[in-house]
Amino acid sequence: MSSQKNKSTKKPIPKEVTELEAFLHAYEKLCTNTKTQVNPWIKDNAKLYIDRCEILTKIILDFSNVKSSPPVLFTVIIAALRQTRYKYIKHIYVWNYPMSYENIVVLANYMENPSYNTHTLHLMDCMLTPFYIERLSREIPSNKCLSEICLDYNDIGDLGCEYLAQSLQKNVAIKCLRLNFCGLSSKSGKFLHEIIVNSTISDLYVGGNDLQCSGILEMLQSCADQAVLETKQGETAESTKEDKKKTNNKKDKGKKSRKRNKSPLEPIIRVGPWIEKLDITDNGVDIHSLEGTAATLNCVRMITTLIMNSVCLKELDLTGNEIGNLASLMLLQAMEARITKSFPPMKLKSTAIIQMPGIYEPLVKISSGKGPKKKRKKIKKKK
Incomplete structure (x- = not known):
């Protein structure tokens, strides 16, 4: 009787956790087939989340703390995600990794798929060039989930900033853009102006460049x-409200006060x-x-x-x-x-x-x- 009770009290494993186990198994198998190294952060955290019965929603690839041989391939990680259809990764952080054009194409194709909802993308110090930014920026207009992009310590220059300005004109989701130490000159002021005016970006980080005055x-x-x-406009609106209050007070003198239902406030819409x-x-x-x-x-x-x-x-x-x-x-x-x-x-x-x-x-x-x-x-x- 006690064994039957223990079996009945066991909680069923969530579907997301079984999919995480399948992703980890597929990733380790692909690494052995390609003779590459398993990223230690993915291995340790995937096992930790499996034991906790929780969903893994981010991937951190800090290649400064990884041994150079055998290499850790970024394409293998994306291949394992697509092979197992693990669609719960919302935040991708890649630091200190020399990205190739092949890596950018694989990442762009992964983000193009609407089933993989990427919210945060950090490619910090990944040796990106304007040519790479042009390929990556093709997927930005159609992406409705991406809310933050970080391209710090990549020498994308004014040309890369121009590609971003063109792609961000049609995006209505990205709110944060980080371009610290990206080799921007005063010419990029025009492109950053277009980004601020024509997009939904409210947080802009452009430190360590040469924009000048x-x-x-x-x-x-x-x-x-x-x-x-x-x-x-706010001052004129306040003055008109005060004038209306004065006129209403004059009309309401001598009359009994009645309780009125307050109309709900209209939401403030920011323009420009x-x-x-x-x-x-x-x-x-x-x-x-x-x-x-x-x-x-x-x-x-x-x-x-x-x-x-x-x-x-x-x-x-x-x-x-x-x-x-x-x-x-x-x-x-x-x-x-x-x-x-x-x-x-x-x-x-x-x-x-x-x-x-x-x-x-x-x-x-x-x-x-x-x-x-x-x-x-x-x-x-x-x-």
Whole structure:
């Protein structure tokens, strides 16, 4: 009787876990057939998730911690996924792996299949070229699941940025794009402007490039203009509401107040270019650069208009750019103006090289991204 009870109390193995076992078995078999190494992260984590009866939803391929011989082939992993039809991988992270054109084609074909819903794609330091980006970007317009792309430490240059701008025009799902240390010059400001205006990207990371003041001006001009327009529209809307309230109060004088059903608020629809998180660290916005102090001040002036008028801006990183004392003072004044308008708190990082007293410490305090502390009500103790 006890053995029958134990058999009945055993939980059935989920279908996803059996598919994970099939994927791991197929991957190890393909590795022995091709005389290649099994990726240790996949092997260890697949076994761990099988023991926990959980679904494996991500793959991390960090080839800096893998032995060079025998090699770990990226194509074998994708082949095992397609062979077993394991469709639960949503996040793919590939780091420090020399991707070939064959690898890019295999990855693009895998992402093209609608049954494999890839949400996150990181190809960091994979020796990608503009030619590879052109092939990968063909699958971006039709992909409705991909929400984040990271191409850090790949020398894709201005041409690769142009290919991305063309492909992102028709995509309505990607919200985060990381292009740190990708060899972008001031020419890419035009393409990044097209990405911001014509796509749904709200988080943009372009640190470690050489956009300079001219490239950043071209990239963010439409964002600043749209932010100013939205603040003006908001001010006019508030003034019309106040006028309506005054007229309604005059009409309702002498009449008995009646309870009215409040109409539901309409959802706010954002129109035009807008951005939430922006990283432009170490991009040559420097008073000692060839463009000079005037160009730096013009660039920072446009950034301050974005700070003062953009409600949706949450994070801005300017570290590594020696903007000088006057530009730092402009940032401080912009942050103070943002607080007076009672905008949401914003996190700002700037250069630490500020020689003028009374700027650095207030700027650090006001740029933490934390709102004002609410005062706790004192509870009176009963005597």
